[in-house]
Amino acid sequence: MSKNILVLPGDGIGPEIIAEAVKVLDAIQQTSSLNLRLEYGVLGGSAYDAEGSPYPESTQSQAKGADAVLLGSVGGPQWDNLDRPLRPERGLLGIRKDMGLFANLRPAILYEELADASTLKPEVVAGLDILIVRELTGGIYFGQPRGIETLANGEKRGYNTMEYTESEIIRIGKVAFETAQKRGKKLCSVDKYNVLEVTEMWRNIMDELSKDYPDVELSHMLVDNAAMQLVLDPKQFDVIVTTNMFGDILSDQASMLTGSIGMLPSASMNESKQGLYEPSHGSAPDIAGKGIANPLATILSAAMMLRYSLDAADQAARIEAAVKAVLSAGLRTADIMQEGMSRVSTSEMGDAVVKAMK
Numbered sequence: 335m336s337k338n339i340l341v342l343p344g345d346g347i348g349p350e351i352i353a354e355a356v357k358v359l360d361a362i363q364q365t366s367s368l369n370l371r372l373e374y375g376v377l378g379g380s381a382y383d384a385e386g387s388p389y390p391e392s393t394q395s396q397a398k399g400a401d402a403v404l405l406g407s408v409g410g411p412q413w414d415n416l417d418r419p420l421r422p423e424r425g426l427l428g429i430r431k432d433m434g435l436f437a438n439l440r441p442a443i444l445y446e447e448l449a450d451a452s453t454l455k456p457e458v459v460a461g462l463d464i465l466i467v468r469e470l471t472g473g474i475y476f477g478q479p480r481g482i483e484t485l486a487n488g489e490k491r492g493y494n495t496m497e498y499t500e501s502e503i504i505r506i507g508k509v510a511f512e513t514a515q516k517r518g519k520k521l522c523s524v525d526k527y528n529v530l531e532v533t534e535m536w537r538n539i540m541d542e543l544s545k546d547y548p549d550v551e552l553s554h555m556l557v558d559n560a561a562m563q564l565v566l567d568p569k570q571f572d573v574i575v576t577t578n579m580f581g582d583i584l585s586d587q588a589s590m591l592t593g594s595i596g597m598l599p600s601a602s603m604n605e606s607k608q609g610l611y612e613p614s615h616g617s618a619p620d621i622a623g624k625g626i627a628n629p630l631a632t633i634l635s636a637a638m639m640l641r642y643s644l645d646a647a648d649q650a651a652r653i654e655a656a657v658k659a660v661l662s663a664g665l666r667t668a669d670i671m672q673e674g675m676s677r678v679s680t681s682e683m684g685d686a687v688v689k690a691m692k
């Protein structure tokens with residue numbers, strides 16, 4: 335059966351890194367029974383330039399028909415002064431909302447070969463492999479009421495609302511338990527149940543859900559402790575599940591344990607496992623067009639796409655093993671360059687991964 339993939343190169347280094355991920359998908363196509371149909375579209379600043387909107391209708395209808403979306407990155411200084419609804423980031427928020435992407439999966443993996451890229455001691459982080467499952471469409475970022483008002487005495491008051499319904503917690507919990515089942519079978523749910531009622535309910539629901547997943551060991555941790563433990567002993571974690579705001583902060587913190595933003599993929603999924611896959615980094619306008627960007631985060635995002643949306647975990651593992659082999663062979667783009675290693679360009683790195691897959 336054929337699978338439809340919408341490819342959105344985006345802005346800045348987006349087109350350069352997407353080109354390398356597409357090389358890898360072409361190689362999969364040629365050497366497996368998978369039938370991948372790639373269609374290209376526009377999103378972000380380049381979409382605004384071409385069609386006057388960061389998320390034009392053409393892209394909206396393409397996204398509806400896709401099994402998965404592979405995105406480069408959006409944004410750049412040339413679009414920073416546009417009205418907010420026209421800015422590139424609105425394109426990203428638009429497609430996430432449209433696709434109903436409520437689960438954000440962000441791995442933080444530190445390959446042994448890159449252990450000294452981290453600011454932490456190599457023995458603390460070498461071999462790190464954790465996954466943060468963040469709720470993406472609820473919580474305090476979306477709760478109502480919200481706003482800034484002026485009180486009768488003239489003082490201003492700003493307020494937001496943290497809220498979750500039972501069903502929102504259950505669906506993110508299920509994604510987290512099922513993901514843990516496919517990995518190390520350990521799940522840590524992060525909350526602030528001692529202060530926030532909404533996360534007391536979160537904790538109770540996770541406990542209830544755990545009865546359906548007896549093979550997964552569930553633990554709970556307060557968010558302030560989780561922030562400390564991530565720096566103190568990050569390898570204690572396998573999968574972490576948490577709310578939108580806590581996940582926003584903890585996933586950035588976890589990604590920095592690895593020291594190399596150019597290596598980190600991410601996935602966002604909806605209930606029917608349709609997903610948007612993109613590197614965790616931005617469009618890096620400072621290095622765009624120079625052929626030096628690291629394409630590995632995007633290539634690893636394509637691997638996540640194969641595993642989570644296209645039922646091709648074997649092909650995902652092939653890509654991940656090829657990335658590891660290329661690093662072991664000493665190939666490095668500028669951002670992860672180390673003494674004694676061979677510096678390669680964006681396209682040379684993509685070619686090397688394709689070669690290692692054969």
Ligand code: NAD
Pocket residue numbers: 347351406407408409410411423426595596612614615616617618619620621626627628629631669
């Ligand atoms: P950034 O992630 O683009 O860049 C931060 C630093 O990391 C830069 O020095 C950059 O050169 C480097 N870097 C990033 N990716 C790299 C790669 N693959 N290889 C080598 N080096 C890499 O973050 P920023 O500078 O804060 O943002 C730049 C633009 O990207 C902004 O317009 C921002 O809004 C946008 N952005 C987009 C996304 C997204 O598309 N999801 C995410 C974050 C930022």
